[in-house]
Amino acid sequence: MIKKLNLNLFFFCNNFFLLPKKYFFYKIFKNMYSFFNIKKNVCIVMLNSKKMIFFNKKYRYINSNTDILSFSYNWNINNNLLGDIILCPYEIYKKSKLNKINYFFYFSYLLIHGLLHLLNFNHKKYIDYKIMFMYEKFFFENIWKKKLNFLN
Numbered sequence: 001m002i003k004k005l006n007l008n009l010f011f012f013c014n015n016f017f018l019l020p021k022k023y024f025f026y027k028i029f030k031n032m033y034s035f036f037n038i039k040k041n042v043c044i045v046m047l048n049s050k051k052m053i054f055f056n057k058k059y060r061y062i063n064s065n066t067d068i069l070s071f072s073y074n075w076n077i078n079n080n081l082l083g084d085i086i087l088c089p090y091e092i093y094k095k096s097k098l099n100k101i102n103y104f105f106y107f108s109y110l111l112i113h114g115l116l117h118l119l120n121f122n123h124k125k126y127i128d129y130k131i132m133f134m135y136e137k138f139f140f141e142n143i144w145k146k147k148l149n150f151l152n
Contacts (some may be wrong), residue, residue: 006041013048018089020107028111031142036119040082044111052088067091068110070117085114105144112139 006035007025023126025044033037047055049065057063065088072083087110096106116132140148 006039006098009042010043010045012051013046014090015090015093018037018093018103019046020104021060022052024108025111028108028139028143029115030111032115032139035139036080038119040080041083041117042082042118045084047086047088049088049090051066051088055086058068067095068114072118072120083118085111085115085118086112094109105140105146108143109136109140111147112136 007029009022009025013019018147024053052069053063053065055069056066057068060066065135066083067088067112070083070098071084073079073081087107092107092110093103095101099106101128113132116135121128121132121135137148140146
């Protein structure tokens with residue numbers, strides 16, 4: 001099953017102690033890939049804070065750091081790329097410590113959240129938020145066999 005996953009991992013950050021092993025990403029995505037029948041590649045990029053601020057400012061017009069950005073490429077059906085998930089491990093680390101959440105739990109939640117955005121889920125309306133949260137909870141609890149209680 002794992003060999004069917006099409007993940008491209010790129011690391012452009014110097015916080016190597018914060019980077020999960022490659023298997024971590026496969027563990028997070030394998031159920032989602034089969035559940036949603038995903039056939040396209042997903043590109044996962046890890047950036048340092050300075051580069052993440054640049055991308056957040058350029059694409060969201062927000063001049064501050066963020067933990068995750070997702071860019072979907074559904075506009076081209078022939079394209080083999082579903083989209084990009086850009087993460088800042090240092091920002092994830094800071095937020096997990098601030099909220100007293102296990103770093104890998106929070107990291108995995110963000111990966112699930114980002115992939116759902118690539119699949120055109122959003123949380124702009126309350127009903128959309130409820131649907132997206134239901135999927136986040138389902139996949140998180142499936143992976144970790146723990147309740148997703150740090151967002152309640």
